[in-house]
Amino acid sequence: MQRRENLLYVGIDLHKETHTAxxxxxxxxxxxxxVIENxxxxxxxxxxxxxxxxxxxGLHPVFYNxxxxxxxxxxxxxxxxVCIMRRLVNIVYGMMKNKTEYREPITEEGQ
Structure with a gap:
C-alpha cells in the first residue's frame, strides 16, 4: 500500500497558449x-x-538512495x-529478460 507522504500530486490548468502545473x-x-508552452x-x-x-x-527511496x-x-x-535513468533501464531490462515483476530491494533504515 502506498503511503500518502510518498506521493507527489500534480494539478494542471490548461490555457490556449500555455499550461500551468x-x-x-x-x-x-x-x-x-x-509553466510550459502549448x-x-x-x-x-x-x-x-x-x-x-x-x-x-526522495519520493522513491530506492532511487533517492x-x-x-x-x-x-x-x-x-x-x-x-542520468545515472538513475540508466539504473531504471537496467531494472526494466532485467524484468523483461527474466519475465518477472518488479520487487523493491530490501533497504535498511538510515541508508
Missing part, C-alpha cells in the same frame, strides 16, 4: 509551479521536471539523474 505534497503544500515538445520537458522533482524530494551518493561523488544533479 502546480506540484503539491499530501499536506497541500505548494512545492513548485511549472507545444508537444514541451510536454516531454514537463514530465522530466516532474520526475526530477520527485527524485529530489542511489541519487545521494552520486551527488557525493561530485556529479551534477543532471548527471546523477
Amino acid at each position: 502546480v506540484m503539491v505534497n499530501c499536506w497541500n503544500e505548494k512545492l513548485e509551479v511549472v 507545444k508537444p515538445s514541451e510536454f516531454k520537458k514537463f514530465i522530466e521536471k516532474i520526475s526530477r522533482k520527485s527524485c529530489i524530494l 542511489y541519487y545521494v551518493p552520486k551527488i557525493g561523488e561530485g556529479k551534477t544533479k543532471s548527471q546523477a539523474l
Whole structure:
C-alpha cells in the first residue's frame, strides 16, 4: 500500500497558449509551479521536471538512495539523474529478460 507522504500530486490548468502545473505534497503544500508552452515538445520537458522533482524530494527511496551518493561523488544533479535513468533501464531490462515483476530491494533504515 502506498503511503500518502510518498506521493507527489500534480494539478494542471490548461490555457490556449500555455499550461500551468502546480506540484503539491499530501499536506497541500505548494512545492513548485511549472509553466510550459502549448507545444508537444514541451510536454516531454514537463514530465522530466516532474520526475526530477520527485527524485529530489526522495519520493522513491530506492532511487533517492542511489541519487545521494552520486551527488557525493561530485556529479551534477543532471548527471546523477542520468545515472538513475540508466539504473531504471537496467531494472526494466532485467524484468523483461527474466519475465518477472518488479520487487523493491530490501533497504535498511538510515541508508
